Amino acid sequence: MEEFETLNTLAETGQSIWADALRYLQMVIEPGWRQNQILIVLGMIVLAYALRKLFEGPLDNWSRNRTGWEKWQLRQLVHVRKNLGLICYAVLAWVVYGLMQQLTWPSRSYLIGVVATLVTVWVVIGFTTRLIRNPSLRRLVAWFLWIYGTLLALGLVDETEELLDELAFSIGSVRLSVLTVIKAVVIITLMLTVARLATQRAGASLSRNENISPSMRVLGTKAVQLLAYGIVFLVAIRSLGFDLTGLAVVSGAIGVGIGFGLQKVVSNLISGLIILLDKSIKPGDVISLGDTFGWIDSLGARYVSVVTRDGKEYLIPNEDLITSQVVNWSHTNKFVRLDIFFGVSYGDDPHKVRKVAVEASETVARVLTHPNRPVCHMVGFGDSSVDYILRFWITDPSGGLTNIKGQVLLALWDAFKENDISFPFPQREVRLLDGSTVEMNARTGAIPEPDEQERGS
Structure with a gap:
């Protein structure tokens, strides 16, 4: 019974729309002011085309001189260029409609007002839908708005809403009609x-x-x-x-x-929120986690992007940064101290060695001389050399640590060569005990037999 009533309602709505269409067709066919308005509307098309040709050249010249505009402004300018004829027609229609409203009866300019409203709606829809980047979604929204604007200009909105509202189905206690779905899609x-x-x-x-x-x-x-x-x-x-x-x-x-x-996923999400709140890691920081050394490129909801010096991008789960030991080279400040160990021979003056080492390290561009200068200290007497440690500071750990150490070592090499400071080779002293076979053969000059050599060794 309900289906039969719905079909009757649909039939009645369809007959109403068909009657309106026949009424508009009759308006065009019968001579009089209605037909004159149709002719005026067609004449404005020719005039709008002429205006488009007139303004097209100056608009192109003006557009080429625009500098410093943002992309969305340039897109709107291109849209104006493509729809210049439609814009001219809308302006011309409103001018003609305003003049006829003043010079004659309002009923004699009704159709011109409808056409002016319709074209204006199309122009506005064309500009507003440009804000939607997705081409498919933009086209879908534009079609919906064009249809609605056309029905609004023709006064057929109520009849169409009744027709679409009758096309419905139910999901439990919820009734969904085509009209409801269309409104929801537009609103969303x-x-x-x-x-x-x-x-x-x-x-x-x-x-x-x-x-x-x-x-x-x-x-x-x-x-x-x-x-x-x-x-x-x-x-x-x-x-x-x-x-x-x-x-x-x-x-x-x-x-x-x-x-x-999804315990791990939830754990990473919560860990990411904790990282953002406690500010322990932020974009641009240089960190070390295990064998991974690089700087934070971005913070995601599930992972942190770390870019290394060799161009690799590691996606480290947020949970690992919370539960593991992380070295943040630039947490509170970007000052990083590096240590280099070296040794020189016992014959070199340690005061001179320390001075030359400091001066050599200061010649490297990335080594700081203020507020902390490099320092060199003697740390021990080795088997073959006097051992030193050279400490210096940098502020750009993202530029790499291995390369700066290599540059400082190369500067030390050149400076020590110029100042006759030598790097000793390891030295070993061999003592021969009394009564050994090797000692007796050394005294007599005899060469031991192969079995004696083996026993002596």
């Missing part, structure tokens, strides 16, 4: 666009704020994204007519099941 699309623009603006503003630490900038951006898209999700559910109370119960049960299966 608009809110997604607004949310994306808001998160981009917020992220750009936070990234330019020097008073906020890098980790808090990332945390603020993530919080804005979570808030914006969370609101979009809730609005989408409500626009479709679903009860959020039942959704909360279902999501709680699903969350428990997912929690047991």
